[in-house]
Amino acid sequence: MSHVRLDGLVKAYGGSVAVNRINLDIEEGEFLVLLGPSGCGKTTTLRCIAGLEDITDGQILIDGQPVSTSTLTTPPEQRQMGMVFQSYAVWPHMSVAENLAFGLKLQKLPKIEIEKRITEVLDLVGLGSFAERGIHELSGGQQQRVALARAVVLRPRVLLFDEPLSNLDAQLREHMRFELRQLQQRLGITAIYVTHDQQEAMVVADRIVLMNKGRIEQIGTPRQLYRQPETLFAAGFIGLANSLSGAVIEASETTTVRIGAGVPLTSLQTGFEIGANVKLIVRPEEVRVGFDDEDGPNRFRGTLKECVFLGNIADITVMVGQTLFRAQISPARDWTVGEQVTLSIDPSAVTLIPAI
Amino acid sequence: MSARSTSVPSWLLTALVFGVAILPLLFVIDAAFYRETRVGLATDRSWVAVIDVFTGADYLRYLRNALGLAGIVTAVSLVVGVGIALILGRSDIGHKRVWDALITLPLYLSPFAGLMAWIALASPKTGFINTIIDAMAAVFIHEPGSIVDIWTFAGVVFVMTLFFCPLVYLFTVGSLRGMNTALEEAARIGGATPLTTIMRITLPMCLPSIVASALLVFILGAEMYTIPGIIGSNAGFTTLPWRIFEDSTSVPVHRAHAAAAGTLLLLVTVLGVWLQGRATRVSAKFVTLGGKGFNGRPLRLGRWRWAAWGLLASYVLAADILPFGALLMSSLMKFSAGTISAEVLTFKHYLGFFTSEEMQIALLNTVFLAVVTGVICMALGFMISHMALRNPTRLNRALAFLAVLPVAVPGLVYGLGLVWTFLRTPLYGTIWVLLFAYVAKFLPYGVIVSRTGLMQVHPELAESARMCGATARTALAKITAPLVKSTLAAVLFFVMLNAIKELSASVLLYSQDSEVLSVLTWHYMDSGDYQFAAAIGFIQTFIMLAVVFAAQRLFRVRLDRAFGHGGGR
């Protein structure tokens, strides 16, 4: 269990900056996810933490000890970290047990201890009877578990995951997420996990660091990131969002924004001046659709434009004035395109972001 | 891996490569800018040679001839070599190991010996093939005529192709055997015919290996002077390497011209290496050794079995049985003859070989140089490729590029550069000069071949070892090197074979204590004693077989599995 700290981390390749001044504290035993689109710098950040890349500026500290600075790189083998790679990177010329024993032998542990640990960890990942198997006899999911076991068996201070599930099929992926999380909880180990899959991130993470173009976009619990996105990018990347823009027309205990041609939308958020341009985020599941004629705040009449039946929910699009709203309604019912409907949004579900 | 921890070896290696491989090249380039005298170079500078070679119609025509020839030879070798590789790597044909050994056998023959064999076989009037066919045809037809004639352009292409096919074959079959067949199966399930699958899936997957072998064949073909030179003059065309040979060996010597022409070939190769870099960059995503891989069901040949069998058999006949037979026959004859009779047969060449002390010394020197050169080129080539691929700093990439350059320059010219380099060192006149020369000359193969192997090993395999507590060196030794073991073995074999055959630099650098077999063979050849030379050539083949056999046992790898893939299974 260790505490990892990134202090103004910069990683540049020639002229292009992959990671741009990142500050981050990872608490002991925390499961932190670096989330973002490809090329956002999340894998580079992870590789810097692992010591596989030199850093250009700033520093990385583990338990207060600097391991990477612009002039010094503690090599990866001295960092006591475990890492699970995207390609599994299990060694095809060794058996399962040999893969696991590799690092233990380097630590010069007694043979009995090595065997004990291997058995223990293989049981932990559910490969108890596979020790002597060759790598080529294993399925993709099993190879993934070997990679995980190999990282864990060394009892590392920090466990690093580089998109470990992206090569697995959808079902297995979903299953493994929970397993990974359980395992980390059981071992109580600090984990840093890179993924581009926001669902995966939400399942495993204590905290998510959302990255974009080499910078941190937002840090927070999965709930915070979903509920209170601080940027349009955050809102768009995590979950679905109706992303609107308009100007503030009233600011008191609540803030009202006029969007498009006259639709006024009220939010409980405050702190905006009248006339200010803002962006509005409304999650589709927060948009309610009915047939009553009552008036009230955030209630509009509109026309049903589109409806997609998804089984447990219906994904529908409603046109209010010139503005399109997307709504997800559960349970699904039969909708008719062209129907007149009433659309309502709870002001607490309207997130405002100052437009730049 | 941290750049900071590898920069020292980078600089050391760069210094070594510069001193051993690049300095001779610079001497060669420098020599192009001197005025020539009848017997050598004057002390004053001149542009004459460079202008003659780079702008004169003659030299550019010779270059065109050389490149055209190399192009045709490469194309034919690719078709035949890849075809054989597909049959032996993918189909259900039987006796694969036997075929495999026979297909690679020409690697154990020096091209000059092969040429002499084919001259004995297919000269229009006295070639064994023609005399035998004539004898048979005389029963039916009165007018005997020559069926085959080696003294033609087609003859040059034919003999060269026989020598280069095994290279293409080895590279391709290695890659085929290391490949994940799931992709092929996916294509078949998707409705593709076997032929479409091969053309659209299988071959593109082997592309890095095929490109590497094509580049090697092209460069070797463009720089070869023996076969095009000896036959070409009779067929009426001259290639640049032969002109370089004439310029540097016959009076009046045109040393500056030879050097300038060597530089010209160097530029062509730089282009080729650059193109290979581009071609393999495109295919860099084809990392086939990620951890998965199953050997699928072989392709059923069905009624094509006889066609496949016919292709293999004709190649074996043309490349093994006939030339080795002719060579053996020559080595047992007192002098060249079109028909064999008791009075021309003798065993004296073999007796002469085994009783001569000089031969025994040459034999020892040859084996020593081959093994040491092989090991050094394997280790350095692997390190250089590894650094360039895994830690592609500007220095490391430059190093990999520089180390490949000597492949371009014909041995004759490069040998002179080596002479000029080593003349001023205390090593001159010792066997160590030959060792340095061999390393410089064959390091390019080490770099090119291990690059192909390393590209098929995912970098994360070594990184995961680092994360398990291994130092960079341990990860290299315990993970990456074992995974490319067979590629390393391929480098070792290839370099050893070529070191045993090496002549053009040896003949310039040998001294009385460091005589090698190839030089001795050359002396007999050069004195017109082709029969004794044939005997030495035959013995040389056995030595090569023995050396490779020993190495295979030592490494527990098979040569056919070695080239062009990194699978350590």
Add this chain to the structure above:
Amino acid sequence: MRLTRTLLAAAASLFLASSAQAALTPDEAKLYEAAKQEGTLTWYVGAPLEGMQAIAKVFQEKYPGVNIQMMRMVGVAQYQRFMDETGAKKYIADVLQNTDYPSMQSLVDDGHILENKVPTSDRIPPQFRIGNFAYSQYTSTNGIVYNVNKLTPDEVKLLEADWKNVLDPRFKGRFSVSPMKCGVCYAPFHMFMDPKFKDRYGADFIRKIAAQKPAVYSEVLVTLDRVVAGEQDFTISGWEASAATKWIDGAPIRWIFPHPTPIFGNSWLGVSKYAPHPNAAKFFLDWLMSDDGQETMQRVYGSQGTLQGIKDDRPYTKESWYHAPVELYQVDWKRWDADYHKDMDFLAKSLKAEQ
């Protein structure tokens, strides 16, 4: 086993040595002593290795204590290596043997060869030596080499009469020629291009040879080999010494000397001015040019020595078919040096034009 052999060899050489030493003059004996002090010498060999090895073997048996290290380097390549080594002050060679006269001439002119008057020098004609510096070991005579199974006696007679008869229509496509740039290849063409033969041969003759569509081989020894095999009926790029080695092996070939016959001094020997073993070198060269050395060369190598008044026991000279050349044509080294490249280029171009 090995020890016994060495002992036997030592005993044998002792016996031989005492008999040979008896023939040495006091000066020679002194030189031999000094040579033995040096113990060894390095000989840069330009002629075919096997013959020279045989000669060196005879010398070493006669004069134990002087070991000969042979390094074969041919023609101008030897010149260059020697010059490169000299430039770098790496003095390795003691005795040089170069088959290219102009190379040796340059070495003498530029002062790289030690002045060394061999005891027999007054019996060596001036065209076979360069002052008292370098000496030609043997002569090369050009002729037509033919396969006995391929030419009729009439055809042999016809060819022997005059070089011009190769132009006879019956020989079209039956012979070979090599435009290789080497001394023996050039010698006949050097003669054909001699201004004094302008009307007899000249450029026109060479063009007509090309029009006979001979087989062209870039390597002159392949030319000989193809006649031995019977692939070609005869070659005009032939010379006695190389044909003789094949004839001794039993090859079905003979040679004739059409008139006039080009002859030139070959195998130019000299002692390097920087010889690390000057006494051994001088002693060896003296022997090579002595009666014994020359006769040994004739016996084991088969070329005719340049020393006048020696026994000629070359085996083929007793054959009935062998006719020694009658009318000799001595090459002109000055014109040789000046026209070599031009003449050979003209030959190559003429041959190519007809292909």
